[in-house]
Amino acid sequence: HLPSMRTPTEMIVGMVLCPCGLLLTLTGTLAPSWRQVSLVPDQPVDVVWEQGIWDICRERQSTHDRLCGQADGLGYFEQVPVRVAQGLMPSSLVVTLVGLVVAALGVRCWQPEPRHLVAGVAGLVLLLSGLMSLVPSSWYTQELWALPAPPGSTLTVGYSLVLSYLGSCLEILGGLALALSFHHCCKE
Helix, strand or coil, X not given: CCCCCCXXXXXXXXXXXXXXXXXXXXXXXXXXXXXXXXXXXXXXXXXEEEECCCCEEEEECCCCEEEECCCCCCCHHXXXXXXXXXXXXXXXXXXXXXXXXXXXXXHCCCCCCCCHHHHHHHHXXXXXHHHHHHHHHHHHHHCCCCCCCCCCCEEEECHHHHHXXXXXXXXXXXXXXXXXXXXXXHHC
């Protein structure tokens, strides 16, 4: 019986979805737009405050003048959902990188046959990393309107939060796909 050189479909799916999830989660973690605050009283109508988990930026939309590093006068960064996101999002990125390295070793990596057990373990690690970034994204969304903001302003979801959600979901799906490699171990 000759070994087949084909990589199983679930491994290919996992190895495509997880790096995409990593890029989206990285962008969502670093970009300062988890929440947009607009129509702030005593400010020009076209001013939008973008609040992330690391920075607050003020942008004048008519001129596209953007100034980051704004002072946190309302205690936004002291809020628990923001603090949890500051801890879990970078941790998730590190766990994702570890999972991708392990997945690369299991999927093929100089072997005529993939190592199904290693790929399955990598899938569980990547599933965990997706959950680690999904928790702060979900909690922040739940508390979006409860976080401090100037009275009378309008709050909307920012693109960074959406990217974090999408990245988390791709990592979870990719991790589940790789975890399907365990069924090959059971056959053997």
